[in-house]
Amino acid sequence: MATRAPARARRVKGEALHDGFLRYAGFRWLKIATLFSVVAMVSYMLVDVTPRHNGGSWYGYTMGTIGVILILWLTLLGLRKRAMTRGRWSLKTWTSAHVYLGLSLIVIATLHTGFQMGWNVHTLAYALMMLVILSGIFGITVYATIPSALSNNRAEMTQGQMLDALRAIDRQLHDAAQPLPHDQAALVRQSLDQAPFGGGLVARLSGRYPRCGTARAQTALRHWTGDHPDTGQEPLEKIDALLERKLAMLARLRRHLKLKALLEIWLYVHVPVTFALLAALTAHIVSVFFYW
Amino acid sequence: MSFLLRQISLTADGRDIVRAATLAKPQLSLGRAAENDIHLPDLALEPDHARIEQIDDRTIRVRATGTLGFELDGRTIRSATIDTTKGAELRFGGHRITVSRDDDGAAILTIRRVDAVSEASEEKEEARVFSLVGLLPSKRLTAWAMALAILIGFLAIPIWSYASRPTDDTRNIFTVAGDKSWSSGPLSQAHHALEGKCETCHQKAFVSVRDSACQTCHKDVHDHAPATRIAMARAEPGFGGKLLGLVAATFGKPPEGACVDCHREHEGAGPMQPTPQAFCTDCHGTLRDRLKDTKLGNAADFGTDHPQFMPLIQTIAGRHPRFSRASLDAKPMEDNGLKFPHAVHLSKTGGVARMARTMKGQADYGDVLACKDCHKPTADGVRFLPVNMERDCQSCHSLAFETIGGTVRTLRHGQPEQVIADLRAYFRSTTPATPLALGGMARRRPGDYAQGRIYSAYFGAAAARPSRADDAIRAVFSKGGACYDCHTVTPPQANGNASWQVTPVNQPMRYMMNGWFDHKAHRTESCESCHAAPKSHDARQLLLPNLDSCRTCHGGEKSKADVPSGCAMCHSYHVDDGAPWTPAARKIKEKPHKPRAADRET
Structure with missing residues (x-):
């Protein structure tokens, strides 16, 4: 294990490999960010800006510059995450x-803003920023809670295995129905013919598939099997059991898809809105100095 | 007459396996049931789905037996005749059957399963199907779309609308302006008409608003003081101020003192906010440290740091009066030329109160005299008119001296020469009371001597009567006389006067020349709560309230006093004789104040 030693040596003191990015280095960045925010808030109260706080005062400029930096x-995390490294400036630190x-932020x-809002490009930039942050908070929340649910639901199966299980049931159904x-x-x-990955975004996020073909097939077939004894000979009985298994498998798959969708959906807001924010920020800064 | 069947299936590693069989029959059955000649395990097919018949050497017919048809070259039909030399492609459910012909004339049916058993069994790209890809537009696409939309809508269009603005701009505030989204807030009431016409003030791109833009309309606003003195007076800015100055200098903003430094816009609709006192105290808080020659005291906050009032008072009365400013701390006296004890007139007992009660019916007096009986406000209510003798004093202090046919003649107030002339005329034109012996009504005295005395007394008096005028004039202007009671009178010869002189009375309507005081705004207060008139026994006492008196209600801008008062409440930056500018909000806000402690005690 000679190759592992240097890696361990590069690790920062106090950092355990299993620490997540949230509790990294004993919440170091939480402390730094809290301190930062408290200093900002206290200085806001203490600094007497005339006539009132807004983006154009010296305090406003300072906060604005810090904000844009x-x-x-x-935003650079998008680039940084593509290069995973360890050590003091590891991706986890970042x-x-x-x-x-x-x-x-x-x-x-x-x-x-000095709490001055309006229907203009300036507040647009602020609103987009808040949207990015809120989606980020949602992302953190799902990252913290969903993986364990995902793991519980999988029952040691990989995604490929789930799909294979479904295919196996389908093959048996096909044969039994001949x-x-x-x-x-x-x-x-x-x-x-039902598409297990079908359904729109709403179905994916809610996990509800009211028009599920398998469920409907089973309901319909039970019209025939309902009043017959299970003799073990009847092909419909076998099909009913197969449909039952398929429904269970589908439920697991759909839960899996729902959890995965929740893990992903916030990025569909977080990332594009970030770029919208950069555009609005550009417009905000240019407009402020254009009509100065 | 035979069919050659070639069933093709795939091995696990994707190779084709061909199983060939020859069926020497003129007709083949096709279906899902195992008994069929062509058994296709496909749930899309009926158990007995179709027949394939050989008609002649090169023609076969395909015919559906059940209700479902089949596809021929992509079209669903129920029966078809096919030339085997030309070939065709049939489709039954998930199976494809290619028709061709071998050299011996047998029809070849090549059967291949093309559809997977189920949807799930089709080939799936795991990374794709398990993610949201395909359900939502891609992040990259959304990002580009949103960013471009914002850059166009909020950057390109505003700049375009700025650049393409016609010179003869006929837009009004209701015209949609491309750059409206840039406005950080509505303009104040006064500038509302400029809403949307950004270039009125923001005349050049990337150049901050200049004073010249303001001065296109505000032509006669003058400076507070010479620019050099203002520059000297301004305190060294703190860290923040320096930073702001640095930013301003870097981006070409004019130095401090621009109109917009105090008059901020885009702070919301409604009246413009009053200038905060900090803009004044930047200089005036510690003015004496920098402007050594100034006569002004430092003023940082009305409640805590403001110099005592220095009213302009008359120090020397007379025809050539002299005025100077004196601090109220020194309790200055002002000789205004009158001998008027306020205490006597406002007393609840004594002659004046008695007189007031007597005259209740004629004049609008109460049981005692009140301030309003003599002091009348100006039309705007800001100040009080000078007390007028004829209007305010004469109802008690009569100058009547004769009645002719029911008409009362009075001495002319304010014109001593006329008074002297009138008195002389009176004594010249009248005779003493005529005795009875001479036809008068007086009781006759007995004896001749008495008779002689009557003659000599009467005619002597009549002859001397005109000279009696001098005595009367002297009496009027001297102690106990009508003028002397109230006025400072100098007799003839004193000071080189040829005649009696009455010192002109000075009744200024305004004492504070640099501050503004509005009596109307204080009408909820009683006069006595500020002016100690009822206790004033000396007319020379200045009854102006001092700083402490004002501070019972007024405090600094941010104080908790009843009336927080910034500099601008009393002082004007662009100094003139008028009232300082008052925001409309404050005008409306005038509400009854709580009674002051002093009032509650009385």
């Missing part, structure tokens, strides 16, 4: 700082 740096400094930017008359076979086909 922070935003640009936070992510930890990203989260907590990003949160402190709420304080910095709000104080920069002797069936056409109308019953059509019901089985309804289940087979």
